[in-house]
Amino acid sequence: MKSELKKLSRRVSLLEAPEYHFPYCNTILIEDDACCIIDTSVTEDALHYLRSKHIDLIISTHYHVDHNRYNSHFPQAKIMAHEADFPYLSSRERFISTVGSQYVGVDLSRYLTLDQWGYEFREPHETMSDGRIIDLGHTRFEVLHLPGHTLGHCGFLFPDLGLVFSTDIDLDRFGPWYGNAVCNVSDFIDSIDRVINLKPEMLITSHASGPITSNIQGRLTRYRDEIYRREQEVINAIYRGKHTLWEIVDENIIYRKFHEPQWRYYEWFMIKQHVLRLIDLGKVFADSDRYYLYDGVRPSNLNLA
Ligand SMILES: [Zn+2]
Ligand SMILES: [Zn+2]
Numbered sequence: 001m002k003s004e005l006k007k008l009s010r011r012v013s014l015l016e017a018p019e020y021h022f023p024y025c026n027t028i029l030i031e032d033d034a035c036c037i038i039d040t041s042v043t044e045d046a047l048h049y050l051r052s053k054h055i056d057l058i059i060s061t062h063y064h065v066d067h068n069r070y071n072s073h074f075p076q077a078k079i080m081a082h083e084a085d086f087p088y089l090s091s092r093e094r095f096i097s098t099v100g101s102q103y104v105g106v107d108l109s110r111y112l113t114l115d116q117w118g119y120e121f122r123e124p125h126e127t128m129s130d131g132r133i134i135d136l137g138h139t140r141f142e143v144l145h146l147p148g149h150t151l152g153h154c155g156f157l158f159p160d161l162g163l164v165f166s167t168d169i170d171l172d173r174f175g176p177w178y179g180n181a182v183c184n185v186s187d188f189i190d191s192i193d194r195v196i197n198l199k200p201e202m203l204i205t206s207h208a209s210g211p212i213t214s215n216i217q218g219r220l221t222r223y224r225d226e227i228y229r230r231e232q233e234v235i236n237a238i239y240r241g242k243h244t245l246w247e248i249v250d251e252n253i254i255y256r257k258f259h260e261p262q263w264r265y266y267e268w269f270m271i272k273q274h275v276l277r278l279i280d281l282g283k284v285f286a287d288s289d290r291y292y293l294y295d296g297v298r299p300s301n302l303n304l305a
Contacts, residue, residue, distance in 0.1 A: 001017070001018055001021065001024065001043040001044065002018075002043060002045050003015050003016055003017050003018075003024075003042060003043045003045060003046035003049075004016045005049075006210075006211070008161055008211065009160070009161060011030055011031050011032050011138060011139050012028065012029070012030050012139060012158065012161065013028070013029045013030075013031075014026060014027075014029075014204060014210065014211065015027040015028075015029055015042055015046045015049075015050075016209060016210065017041075017043055017046070017207075018043070019209045020170075020207045020208070021207075022066055023041055023065060023066040023069060023113070023117070024041055024042065024043055024066065025039050025041045025042075025066055025067050025206040026039070026204060026205070026206050026207065026210070027039050027040065027041075027042050027050075028156075028165060028204070029053075031053070032136035032137040032138050032139045033136060033137025033138070034057055034136045034137060035053055035054055035055050035056050035057070035136075036055070036057040036059060036134075036136055037050060037055055037057075037058055037059070037077075038059045038061060038156065038165065039058075039059070039060065039061050039067040039068070039206065040058060040060075040067070040070035040071050040073070040074070041065070041067050041068065041069040042069075042070065047070055047073065050070075050074075051073065054076070055077045056076070056077055056078065057078050057079075057080060057136075058074060058077045058078070058079045058080070059080050059081070059128070059134070059156075060079055060080065060081040060089060060124065061081075061153065061154050061155070061167040061168075061206065062081075062085050062152055062153040062167065062168065063085040063088035063089045063095065063150060064150065064168075065112075065114060065117070065119055067167075067206065068089065068119075069117060069119060071089075071120075071122045072120035072122050078125040078126060079122060079123075079124040079125055079126070080124060080125065080126045080127070080128050080134075081127070081128065081154075082127065082129065082143075082145060082151075082152030082153070083127040083129065083152065084147070084150075084152030085150055085151060085152030086127070086152070088150075089121065089122070090121055090122065090124065091121060092114070092121050095114075095121065096109045096112070097181070098150075098180045098181055099111075099112070099181065100180060100181030100265075100269060103181060103268075103272075104265050104268055111260075111262040128154065129143065129145060130143060130144065130154075131143065134156075139158075139160075140159075140160075141156050141157060141158045141159070142156065142157040142159070144156060144157055144194070144195075144198075146166070146167065146169060146191035146194065146195070147184060147187040147188075147191060148176070148178060148183065148184050148185065148187035148188025148189070148190070148191045149167075149168045149169070149176070149177065149178060149183060149188060150180070150182055151182050151184075153167060153168060153191070154167065155167045155169065157198065157200075161202060162200060162202050163200060163201070163202040163203070163204065163211070164195055164198055164200035164202075164203055164204075165204045165205075166195050166203060166204070166205050167205065167206045168205070168206050168207070169191060169192055169195055169220070170205040170206055170207040170208055171205055171208045171212070171219055171220070171223050172207060172208070172223075174226075175227065175229075175230070175254075176188050176192070176223065176224070176226065176227055177266075177270075178269070178270055178273050179265075179266030179267070179269045180266075180269060181269060183269065183270075184273065185227060185270070185274060185277055186280070188227065189227055192220055192223065192224040195220055196217050196220045196221060196224075199216075200216055201216075202216075203216045203220075230254055230270070230274060231274050231277070231278065232299065232302065233251070233253040234248060234253060234271060234274045234275065234278065235278070235283065235284075235297070235299050235302060236299045237251045237253065238284065238291055238292065238293055239293060239299050243290040243291055243292065244289055244290055244291070245268055245272055245275065245291075246268070248271050248275075248291075249264060249267045249268050249271050252267075253267075253271070254267050254270050254271070255267050275291050278291075279291075282294065283297050283302070284297075
């Protein structure tokens, strides 16, 4: 696997990984008075390139390993992350708890590939919260807390470049992903809307090839609306008599086909998020582990957005 280096300005570059290729992500390199990288799950050639630099700061966008794979390869660098994702960056046990084995009665950690990569957990040094300005000398950018995909998921606004780096608001044709125990679909919707409302001239995501400069709002809107399509399908399934989470899961609303066994569990967590949201919206109620539509709620009369 090879990366491509794309200059965005004199000091800011994009190290672009192959598009939507787990476990790689796009990395932003900022070579200023301090040298900083945003995320470290680069390809091997890019790792070699980055190790020739003196990296002072690693900014971790969120705790997923396809964003932090090489954090331990830059021991001199400080790591900054959102406080909400600290526990999962620093502790293997806490990380594993996020896959939610306890909810589905299956050890989902068997599907993780941490050990075959030699992944090492590293405690972050510093927290970043929404609105914080990171100043590297000449380059200044702002932290955007964009929760939903994870609790501490962050993006970044580079005002001088008209650029938003939206991380795992990644425009994947699959749509947004919220398949762990620490995700929140309503927050995800709000975070996508926030990026849309910033009206960036340039968008970079962690997994799409970029930078994206045309139809940004349209593409983000279509990506967000996939959530509403799924939610409509959840309502349809309940209406047709699927009342437990597993019955709804086996309607294949999100993944369509479970090519990997763990996908069915990810689907369970994502369906659960929709059902919880529909309860909040007053469309659905729970009777022990079964879910029903309130009287008068029909697939034809919803207003989910
Ligand atoms: Zn992620
Ligand atoms: Zn990602």
